[in-house]
Amino acid sequence: MSTMLNVTGLSHRYGSGENAHVAVNDLTFVVETGELACIVGPSGCGKSTLLRCISGLIEPTGGEVTLHGDRVTGVPEDLAVVFQDYSRSLFPWLTVRQNVEFPLRWKRNLSRAERRERAEEALSWVNLPGVGGKYPWQLSGGMQQRVSIARALARRPALLLMDEPFASVDAQTRFELEDLLRSVQVAHGSTILLVTHDIDESVYLGDRVLVLSKSPARIVADLPVDLPPERDQITTRESKNFVSLRGEVARLLHGGGDAPEQAPTGEPADTTEPSTLA
Amino acid sequence: MSTVLGFLRRWSLFLGLVVLWELATRLANDPFFPPPTTILQKIGELWFSGPVSRLFLTDDVYVDILPSLGRVLGGWSIAVVLGVGLGTALGRSRTGMDYVGPLFAFMRAIPPPTLIPVFLVLLSIGTTMKLTTIVFGSVWPILLNTVDGVRSVNATQRDTARSFRTPQRYWITLVVLPAALPKIFAGLRLSLSIALILMVVSEMVGVTDGIGFELIFSQQRFDFPAMWSWIVLLGALGYGLNALLLAVERRMLGWQQTSGATTAKTSGA
Numbered sequence: 106m107s108t109m110l111n112v113t114g115l116s117h118r119y120g121s122g123e124n125a126h127v128a129v130n131d132l133t134f135v136v137e138t139g140e141l142a143c144i145v146g147p148s149g150c151g152k153s154t155l156l157r158c159i160s161g162l163i164e165p166t167g168g169e170v171t172l173h174g175d176r177v178t179g180v181p182e183d184l185a186v187v188f189q190d191y192s193r194s195l196f197p198w199l200t201v202r203q204n205v206e207f208p209l210r211w212k213r214n215l216s217r218a219e220r221r222e223r224a225e226e227a228l229s230w231v232n233l234p235g236v237g238g239k240y241p242w243q244l245s246g247g248m249q250q251r252v253s254i255a256r257a258l259a260r261r262p263a264l265l266l267m268d269e270p271f272a273s274v275d276a277q278t279r280f281e282l283e284d285l286l287r288s289v290q291v292a293h294g295s296t297i298l299l300v301t302h303d304i305d306e307s308v309y310l311g312d313r314v315l316v317l318s319k320s321p322a323r324i325v326a327d328l329p330v331d332l333p334p335e336r337d338q339i340t341t342r343e344s345k346n347f348v349s350l351r352g353e354v355a356r357l358l359h360g361g362g363d364a365p366e367q368a369p370t371g372e373p374a375d376t377t378e379p380s381t382l383a
Numbered sequence: 384m385s386t387v388l389g390f391l392r393r394w395s396l397f398l399g400l401v402v403l404w405e406l407a408t409r410l411a412n413d414p415f416f417p418p419p420t421t422i423l424q425k426i427g428e429l430w431f432s433g434p435v436s437r438l439f440l441t442d443d444v445y446v447d448i449l450p451s452l453g454r455v456l457g458g459w460s461i462a463v464v465l466g467v468g469l470g471t472a473l474g475r476s477r478t479g480m481d482y483v484g485p486l487f488a489f490m491r492a493i494p495p496p497t498l499i500p501v502f503l504v505l506l507s508i509g510t511t512m513k514l515t516t517i518v519f520g521s522v523w524p525i526l527l528n529t530v531d532g533v534r535s536v537n538a539t540q541r542d543t544a545r546s547f548r549t550p551q552r553y554w555i556t557l558v559v560l561p562a563a564l565p566k567i568f569a570g571l572r573l574s575l576s577i578a579l580i581l582m583v584v585s586e587m588v589g590v591t592d593g594i595g596f597e598l599i600f601s602q603q604r605f606d607f608p609a610m611w612s613w614i615v616l617l618g619a620l621g622y623g624l625n626a627l628l629l630a631v632e633r634r635m636l637g638w639q640q641t642s643g644a645t646t647a648k649t650s651g652a
């Protein structure tokens with residue numbers, strides 16, 4: 106296996122002087138090609154900042170990111186991002202098909218017909234055939250998020266970054282989307298880096314789980330997930346491996362690893378989402 | 384059937400008032416207030432008594448009405464191009480509005496008809512003066528609403544477009560302008576009615592042609608049915624142009640979830 110993503114000593118600080126805020130501190134990890142890696146960390150620890158640095162949307166104040174060997178300076182060509190806020194990320198004035206075709210518009214050597222074909226194909230991967238003519242607001246939240254996943258996949262990115270993609274859909278839809286993502290990933294051998302604050306989700310989805318500490322984010326552990334590639338919402342979640350793994354991740358998150366210097370600044374997010382960190 | 388009912392609901396009050404007006408004017412028998420039927424007769428005489436070869440339209444239509452319409456639409460179109468173009472550039476620039484904002488607020492506050500004497504001296508009576516007046520008066524709502532609209536693109540949409548390496552051209556045509564369109568249309572409607580007013584006012588100055596000129600001229604001749612005919616024509620023109628613009632708006636903003644929401648809020652610009 107070759108290395109897709111290489112992050113070395115990545116740090117990011119917002120602002121400067123008195124108001125400076127270190128969001129990400131000295132992160133180092135790699136993601137192999139064809140892997141689905143999950144990053145789990147408490148709310149507000151700097152997960153989005155990390156993804157924004159990797160995707161080139163912001164320039165990190167320290168360290169470096171390389172994507173199959175090339176140093177990331179601007180947004181790389183073969184990368185796509187799925188944002189948490191699907192309702193704002195889709196363009197409401199474009200139909201579903203036009204939204205999915207959007208990133209293909211300026212792809213060279215792609216005719217109109219081919220573009221359309223690719224969009225339909227991507228929509229069928231996410232189980233949404235035949236809704237191309239609708240506007241996003243005519244779909245449910247789960248369907249909208251599937252459209253934004255289809256839009257990212259239509260570009261056939263080497264690396265797909267996902268920022269808490271299922272955080273704002275209901276539990277049932279979330280299970281469906283998780284299974285869908287795994288089956289698409291297995292079918293296409295895509296490389297995916299997914300960020301979440303949900304421990305169960307990270308273990309259920311990942312081939313690997315990277316655990317982040319509270320702000321500023323550091324890597325506390327890098328755990329391989331010892332589960333079969335075919336996963337099932339009921340049996341997998343009952344299996345001994347799953348239960349012990351999620352217990353381990355929870356302990357790491359709660360203890361914050363070996364980071365005693367962090368004063369408990371009262372993470373409000375912990376109280377709002379007790380179930381995810383329990 | 385329901386369309387007939389809808390039509391009746393919308394127009395019955397209007398028609399009732401016209402009938403009332405007819406009765407009142409017949410009773411009063413005041414030469415300054417001719418009954419609507421007389422005005423209608425005059426309208427037929429003035430504009431629709433031409434030869435077959437000219438579609439029954441008289442010279443007035445070709446000499447006065449069409450040039451006036453040309454001025455409104457011409458002036459307004461220039462204002463649209465200027466307003467949307469400049470507004471897009473200013474809305475995208477971080478500091479541009481800081482420099483020109485106060486200047487624009489000041490210029491916009493000047494009632495445009497008061498500038499006619501200035502433009503008269505600068506440009507003398509003619510089409511240029513009239514167009515300048517129309518453009519100057521009607522460009523502000525478009526410009527300021529476009530700036531507002533362009534700024535309404537949200538951060539997630541910006542990040543999404545950036546993460547796909549969207550080229551400038553696609554960014555503006557597929558994201559920025561569509562996002563700004565509801566606001567732009569609110570500005571367009573406002574500026575269209577301003578353009579119509581300024582067309583009439585600018586034509587009332589000096590002896591030339593056009594609807595405004597004919598309006599004043601018929602009043603000076605004490606030809607009150609003719610004067611009222613021109614007034615009715617202005618009302619019909621305003622109504623027709625606005626309806627046309629609304630139809631275009633409905634087509635272009637069809638994607639909006641709550642159609643009608645934007646038509647209700649004519650922004651205060």
Ligand SMILES: Nc1ncnc2c1ncn2[C@@H]1O[C@H](COP(=O)(O)OP(=O)(O)OP(=O)(O)O)[C@@H](O)[C@H]1O
Pocket residue numbers: 119120126128146147148149150151152153154155302320
């Ligand atoms: N543009 C910014 N300017 C200044 N500080 C910022 C900015 N963006 C984020 N931060 C701060 O950086 C820290 C990490 O933010 P980030 O959004 O990366 O966290 P997160 O882990 O994604 O949170 P969540 O789980 O809520 O999505 C937060 O304390 C936040 O206040």
Ligand SMILES: [Mg+2]
Pocket residue numbers: 152153154268269
């Ligand atoms: Mg986040």
